[in-house]
Amino acid sequence: MGTAEERMRILKMLEAGTITADEAARLLRAISAGRGGDGGRTAGGREARWLRVRITDTTTNATKVSINIPMGLVRTGIRMGARFVPTDANVDYQELLDAIQGGETGKIFEMVDEEQGEKIEIWAE
Secondary structure, three states: OOOHHHHHHHHHHHHHOOOOHHHHHHHHHHHHHOOOOOOOEOOOOOEOOEEEEEEEEOOOOOEEEEEEEEHHHHHHHHHHHHOOOOOOOOOOHHHHHHHHHOOOOEEEEEEEEOOOOEEEEEEEO
């Protein structure tokens, strides 16, 4: 079962409008269940359990956003992550999904937005 901290983080994201009520319900169900079924495999043969998204300030190196999403909700996570990527960025979300569902682990995406002064990184673990 998910920790109280994970549940509070989801509820705060809902309150801030970062995710919809439907996305929050799916996230809460996923952490209660432990993990979903469409994750990839790590190098050790275990299934990847988390999609980790981190956005840091390039000037101060301070973390602005840190989200851990159960791998069972990858599609929802990609949609959520898309909200943080600048609209003029040339990001192929299908390619990102294919990498995750194909079993890739470790850092699968990195982008620096010079205009906003942000670095966006995504890992499958």
